Amino acid sequence: MKYYDKLIFELSRKGRQGYSLPDTDWAESTVSIPDGLKRASMPALPEVSEPDTVRHYTNLSDMNFGVDTGFYPLGSCTMKYNPKINEEIAGMAGFQDIHPLQPRSTVPGVIKLYRDLSSALSAITGMAAFTLNPFAGAHGELTGLMIMRRYHICRGDLGRTRVIVPDSAHGTNPASAAVCGLETVQVKSLPDGTIDVGHLKTLLDDTVAGIMMTNPNTLGLFETRIEEIAGLVHGCGGLLYYDGANMNPLLGVARPGDMGFDIMHLNLHKTFSTPHGGGGPGAGPVGVAERLKPYLPLPRTDGEEPEENAGRISGFAGNFGVLMKAYAYILMLGRQNIRMAGPLAALNANYIKESLKDCYRLPVDRVCKHEFVFDGLEDRSTGVTTLDVAKRLLDYGFHAPTVYFPLLFHQSIMIEPTETESLETLDAFIGVMRKIAREAVEDPDMVKSAPHNTPVRRPDETEAARHPVLKFTDNRFNEDNYNRCGTGRL
Amino acid sequence: MNRTLAGLHYSESHEWVRTEGNIAIIGITDFAQHALGNLSYVDMPEVDDEVTAGEEFGAVESVKAANDLYSPVTGKVLEINSELEDAPERLNVDPYANWIIKVEMSDPSEIDGLMDEAAYIAFCEKE
Amino acid sequence: MSFAYFPHTPDDIAVMLERAGVSSLEELYSDIPDSLRFKGEYDLPDAMSEMEVRRYFEALDRSNTKLTVFCGAGAYDHYTPSAVKYIVSRSEFLTAYTPYQAEISQGTLRYIFEFQSMICELTGMDCANASMYDGPTSAAEAMLMSVASSKKRRRILVSSTLLPQVLDVVKTYASYHGIRLDVVGQAGGNTSLSSLDALLAEGDVAGVLVPGINRYGIIEDLTGFADAVHSSGALLAVYSDPSSLAVLKTPGEWGADIACGDGQTLGIPLCFGGPYAGFLACRQNLMRKLPGRIVGATTDMDGRRSFVLTLQAREQHIRREKATSNICSNQSLMALFVTVYLSLMGPDGLKKVNDLSYGGAHYLHDRLLATGKFSDVFDRSFLKEFVLGTTLDTDVLQQSLLDAGFFGALRTEEGYVSFCVTERRTKAEIDAMVDVIDKIG
Numbered sequence A: 001m002k003y004y005d006k007l008i009f010e011l012s013r014k015g016r017q018g019y020s021l022p023d024t025d026w027a028e029s030t031v032s033i034p035d036g037l038k039r040a041s042m043p044a045l046p047e048v049s050e051p052d053t054v055r056h057y058t059n060l061s062d063m064n065f066g067v068d069t070g071f072y073p074l075g076s077c078t079m080k081y082n083p084k085i086n087e088e089i090a091g092m093a094g095f096q097d098i099h100p101l102q103p104r105s106t107v108p109g110v111i112k113l114y115r116d117l118s119s120a121l122s123a124i125t126g127m128a129a130f131t132l133n134p135f136a137g138a139h140g141e142l143t144g145l146m147i148m149r150r151y152h153i154c155r156g157d158l159g160r161t162r163v164i165v166p167d168s169a170h171g172t173n174p175a176s177a178a179v180c181g182l183e184t185v186q187v188k189s190l191p192d193g194t195i196d197v198g199h200l201k202t203l204l205d206d207t208v209a210g211i212m213m214t215n216p217n218t219l220g221l222f223e224t225r226i227e228e229i230a231g232l233v234h235g236c237g238g239l240l241y242y243d244g245a246n247m248n249p250l251l252g253v254a255r256p257g258d259m260g261f262d263i264m265h266l267n268l269h270k271t272f273s274t275p276h277g278g279g280g281p282g283a284g285p286v287g288v289a290e291r292l293k294p295y296l297p298l299p300r301t302d303g304e305e306p307e308e309n310a311g312r313i314s315g316f317a318g319n320f321g322v323l324m325k326a327y328a329y330i331l332m333l334g335r336q337n338i339r340m341a342g343p344l345a346a347l348n349a350n351y352i353k354e355s356l357k358d359c360y361r362l363p364v365d366r367v368c369k370h371e372f373v374f375d376g377l378e379d380r381s382t383g384v385t386t387l388d389v390a391k392r393l394l395d396y397g398f399h400a401p402t403v404y405f406p407l408l409f410h411q412s413i414m415i416e417p418t419e420t421e422s423l424e425t426l427d428a429f430i431g432v433m434r435k436i437a438r439e440a441v442e443d444p445d446m447v448k449s450a451p452h453n454t455p456v457r458r459p460d461e462t463e464a465a466r467h468p469v470l471k472f473t474d475n476r477f478n479e480d481n482y483n484r485c486g487t488g489r490l
Numbered sequence B: 001m002n003r004t005l006a007g008l009h010y011s012e013s014h015e016w017v018r019t020e021g022n023i024a025i026i027g028i029t030d031f032a033q034h035a036l037g038n039l040s041y042v043d044m045p046e047v048d049d050e051v052t053a054g055e056e057f058g059a060v061e062s063v064k065a066a067n068d069l070y071s072p073v074t075g076k077v078l079e080i081n082s083e084l085e086d087a088p089e090r091l092n093v094d095p096y097a098n099w100i101i102k103v104e105m106s107d108p109s110e111i112d113g114l115m116d117e118a119a120y121i122a123f124c125e126k127e
Numbered sequence C: 001m002s003f004a005y006f007p008h009t010p011d012d013i014a015v016m017l018e019r020a021g022v023s024s025l026e027e028l029y030s031d032i033p034d035s036l037r038f039k040g041e042y043d044l045p046d047a048m049s050e051m052e053v054r055r056y057f058e059a060l061d062r063s064n065t066k067l068t069v070f071c072g073a074g075a076y077d078h079y080t081p082s083a084v085k086y087i088v089s090r091s092e093f094l095t096a097y098t099p100y101q102a103e104i105s106q107g108t109l110r111y112i113f114e115f116q117s118m119i120c121e122l123t124g125m126d127c128a129n130a131s132m133y134d135g136p137t138s139a140a141e142a143m144l145m146s147v148a149s150s151k152k153r154r155r156i157l158v159s160s161t162l163l164p165q166v167l168d169v170v171k172t173y174a175s176y177h178g179i180r181l182d183v184v185g186q187a188g189g190n191t192s193l194s195s196l197d198a199l200l201a202e203g204d205v206a207g208v209l210v211p212g213i214n215r216y217g218i219i220e221d222l223t224g225f226a227d228a229v230h231s232s233g234a235l236l237a238v239y240s241d242p243s244s245l246a247v248l249k250t251p252g253e254w255g256a257d258i259a260c261g262d263g264q265t266l267g268i269p270l271c272f273g274g275p276y277a278g279f280l281a282c283r284q285n286l287m288r289k290l291p292g293r294i295v296g297a298t299t300d301m302d303g304r305r306s307f308v309l310t311l312q313a314r315e316q317h318i319r320r321e322k323a324t325s326n327i328c329s330n331q332s333l334m335a336l337f338v339t340v341y342l343s344l345m346g347p348d349g350l351k352k353v354n355d356l357s358y359g360g361a362h363y364l365h366d367r368l369l370a371t372g373k374f375s376d377v378f379d380r381s382f383l384k385e386f387v388l389g390t391t392l393d394t395d396v397l398q399q400s401l402l403d404a405g406f407f408g409a410l411r412t413e414e415g416y417v418s419f420c421v422t423e424r425r426t427k428a429e430i431d432a433m434v435d436v437i438d439k440i441g
Helices: A050-061 A084-090 A108-125 A137-154 A172-179 A197-203 A226-235 A290-295 A320-356 A386-395 A423-442 A444-448 A461-466 A475-481 B030-036 B108-113 B117-126 C010-020 C050-063 C082-088 C106-123 C135-150 C164-177 C193-201 C225-231 C242-246 C284-289 C316-322 C332-370 C394-403 C427-439
Strands: A129-131 A162-166 A183-187 A208-213 A239-243 A263-265 A286-288 A372-375 A412-415 B015-020 B023-028 B039-043 B056-062 B066-070 B075-080 B101-105 C155-159 C180-184 C205-211 C235-240 C258-262 C278-282 C295-299 C305-309 C374-376 C385-390 C417-420
Touching: A050 C082, A050 C106, A050 C332, A084 A320, A084 C050, A108 A129, A108 A286, A108 A320, A108 C050, A137 A172, A137 A208, A137 A239, A137 A263, A137 A286, A137 A290, A137 C164, A162 A172, A172 A183, A172 C164, A172 C316, A183 A197, A183 C316, A197 A226, A208 A226, A226 A239, A286 A290, A320 A372, A320 A412, A320 A423, A320 C010, A320 C050, A386 A412, A386 A423, A386 A444, A423 A444, A423 C010, A461 B039, A461 B056, A461 C295, B015 B108, B030 B056, B030 B066, B066 C316, B101 B108, C082 C332, C106 C242, C106 C278, C106 C295, C106 C305, C106 C332, C135 C155, C135 C164, C135 C205, C135 C235, C135 C258, C135 C278, C135 C284, C155 C164, C155 C193, C164 C180, C180 C193, C193 C205, C193 C225, C205 C225, C225 C235, C235 C242, C242 C332, C278 C284, C332 C374, C332 C385, C332 C417, C332 C427, C394 C417, C394 C427
Parallel strands: A162 A183, A162 A208, A208 A239, A239 A263, C155 C180, C155 C205, C205 C235, C235 C258
Antiparallel strands: A129 A286, A263 A286, A372 A412, B015 B023, B023 B101, B039 B056, B056 B066, B075 B101, C258 C278, C295 C305, C374 C385, C385 C417
């Protein structure tokens, strides 16, 4: 990676153009837009040629690290390989040109895709039905909680306004609850990160709408008492929500629907290989048990609109382009290969864990599932922190794991290798992690000042937050564009 | 390292109060600024806002954390420390020399419910 | 069994099991109660090769009717320059995640910074986030933001002229969040200022949402709106088509506090409704209430200009239940799409897109009126989309067009028919569609 310093605005020269549009052949109309409805001056957008634009963004891409660049063991994010056929399928011109409001009769292929993907997700998770509308995991959570609330409200059970969330949960869970108008109640974790069932019992009453859980949990450990928990929560009239963030190791092994969960979301960009796209677009379909089907949100591609529906949660029916990629992956997996997906993800995680636990602290020494958490270096005598280890990994060409989450430990390093990484890649990563542990003792200052080989080094985040600069401003550039009114009718 | 000052009143949420007549001058303690790290923003109420003992009146933020500020007393905001708007790091440099808000107390006896220096030091040791 | 995406050979698995201290893959799951293990056959198709997967999707594609689009209603058929698709397909962008490690994510961080700058420029706002899911959810977030900023007020007002899906999504969010929502009436196809005044007078209003271009395609005249809203202590949010903001008065110029909308009009393909990219921008004083990812400029240890995710103390991973939004991610790749599109178009290109669309829409409008089968509903300015009353049976009209390969004359809730023309439509296509309408008995 090499440092490249330009912003597109700095390449702009007045009078350059990067577009190619046909000349207008419309006769002059007698109407025009009144001045009072028009903007005063043209927007100061860049004026660049197409070759300069392509080169600029190619240079930017050279400062980026993706799954295609190298190993990306970011815990809780399931950075598996993104098959290239996914992209070709979603890019087919026929799909790109479909308007979302076209009558159902003109898009039987689209309707079939929604039906086939929903059925496949039901088969994989054991849920009765899915909405494919939610745009992301967090959007899925919110949708799932809306379904939960709507279910209670439609039954006249209006006092259920609290949702139970483990203290080890990702911050999104309580935030989604708050947006949905629910109060969060924390249930304690045991030292191994699993739910303290004794504490849970004290929280259950007729104000509880439900509980949100991941399984395996944030530490990559299976909640072995899940059937008991399901019985308790259902017994008090609540519902169980499954946060699908950690679904990957269960592919081919177990299904949330069989564990007693009533509502769940999946992250198709994680579990089903659609790319993460630098943060999105993803897709967060929500599955429900049979009795909750009427509460699925709008819009629906099945043409039904039951009164109990949870409301409209998206402009149209979700990220169709992403849904196609996920289904392409599911077809490649098929009923045969899916059997190996979860077990190989768990194998990779356990292999790394066992290979490093002598030089990194392992707070819970158990067989893990798809991921596990170290609590920093074993030897902390030189003051090298988890952040330093993460930055040093960048020098060696690896993406850093998730750091400082979960909050159960002070120096968390959360590693999730996924099933698409080879033994050689894992060995290379293990070798570097061990080398960094040695460096931390032998040359701690070098580790503390890492990274050394990246385009930039430890940007000043405090300064960025104290004096936010959130957009490009250059007076010279703006003056060039100021008072320009352009030509043409508008 | 947890510096405290004699003569101040302390809350369990790590605010300090100095009184001048029925005016309460409120800031955060050294313990609080250490826990947060480099501060990047102080969210303050507006002058004339009402604050209530035990309830939020603002927040302090660092890059990786945010903590709500809880008012130790009830009353009306007389003044806010506008220097903190551009320089929140003042609270890191000296949290006792830089107050956050001044409140006209409606019930000065609320001060009696706060800790003195010795009690606060003992409290912090348990935290 | 082997599979192209799983690199493990039987020998690899044996070596790794030994290191992991278990005797079989099965044993990795020994903690899962036997009753919870899935032992049945998955009800999935047999694994397919790439060629078979292609055949499945090609069959889907063939079964859909190919139509020339003369409809908008929230999704617009604008042209995507080839270079845009080329750039966003680069795997360094495509296969990265949220730029947590700034040192190896400067590409993503820089284009988001450019995106934020361009959205500010188009909307006349001071700061923008790194994008939202889509337009309707960005409108809902704008309203949550106004309620959070007001601290105590729990009521919002939304215009009846907003696109139906925007109204519906805002209503959904508001109802669960415990916000009272009232709908502002309209007069002659424009949001009614007197209706707004009357609702504001009832008090407790945190935010007001109105469209820049509305559900009838009309360019709204928002004169006096900002004053009315601000004098009641509320915030004004304008829902805009960002492409149109190359020529139309910006939310900033109307005096709005928040701008939201869908970036789809900036060259993102229709793709049956997604992925698109919502945008959300605001005045400086609301910066710390803006939800979602935000990128800021700073310098690194060596003094180099660098970009980082910033103002994170607003976000769910720090604020948990106190965050104003649960948004974790953005539509990053679609933000890149929009950024490259705007770089190529520049101010002149974007204006020309509007010129072409305006010209085509007015040509179609005049030709339809000339058939004698349509009438104007409103006498107001429009850009690329308009509604008409018709003497034809609307079902027959739409079906006749579909049969001839056109998607147009979308029936609205009010019983009008809606048309839209973008720069992608040619005069020949318009003439051909009008010929079809001419022939309807």
